[in-house]
Amino acid sequence: MSWFDNWHLPKWFYQMASPKWFYDFGARLQPWFAGLALILISWGLVWGLLYAPADYQQGNSFRIIYVHVPAAILGQSLFLFMAVAGAIGLIWKIKVAFMVARSATLVGASFTALALITGAVWGKPTWGTYWVWDARLTSTLILLFLYTGVMALNQAIPDRSVAGRATAILAIIGSINIPIIKYSVDWWNTLHQPSTFTLTSKPSMPPEMYIPLLLMVIGCYCFCAWLIMQRTRNEILDQERQSSWVARYLED
């Protein structure tokens, strides 16, 4: 494996691996993400609730899209994020990467639950039912169970590095579910409408409907960035409490 030994990653990658460096780095970035999240989410909410036109078929229940779609996107993205962070931890034996993965779990699970709840609430006036066992809905429910499994595994193993490795493997295997959720609306006949956003074609909505949605999605990404940094910094404090730098930081 000589190519692997000689292969060097950029300097910041190794800096990120230091808990103290990550703690400071997070503290510096957090206000920016908090500010961006606040601006984008309030802008998106006001636009989506007050100014966007109602859908010609669904009426005003269509406004649920501004919380449902960001929640679903974040739920899926954070699972992949957790798997990638876990893989980095496995490959380079980086403790901080496992802490990041652990911090993302509850955040991703709560967004997935929100996507399921708002989906059910939206389903009632649109389809006449809160729930159907359709491909999109079922695969999203499986995503929530996978998150629960990762959290349970994390709780069950007291040794942090063993728990980090075990949950990383579960998250990597569980990622198979993500493309299944994504393509479920194309592969199976489903009640769920097709994707609102695709990278290859123009949105099927007018700009006054999809721009607030875009603001909400980016705003929620910023909120998650802030939250995961805060949770990771908590995790660092907890696991590094014996270090001299933690004592120095808390003295003043």
Added chain:
Amino acid sequence: MYFTSFEQFINMNGHGFYVWLSYACFALLVVTNIWVAQQRHRRLRKQIKSRLGRSAKV
């Protein structure tokens, strides 16, 4: 603005319950997540500080 009166905005042509329930869940998720993270941060700081204080006395 899409709505002409405040009542219309609350009612959303009969869809008010569904829309506001969804947005309330979103608000609850955001607030709870922030609260949990900051509460843990405060508790950890307090714990570590009190342990440091004890070891300084000894």
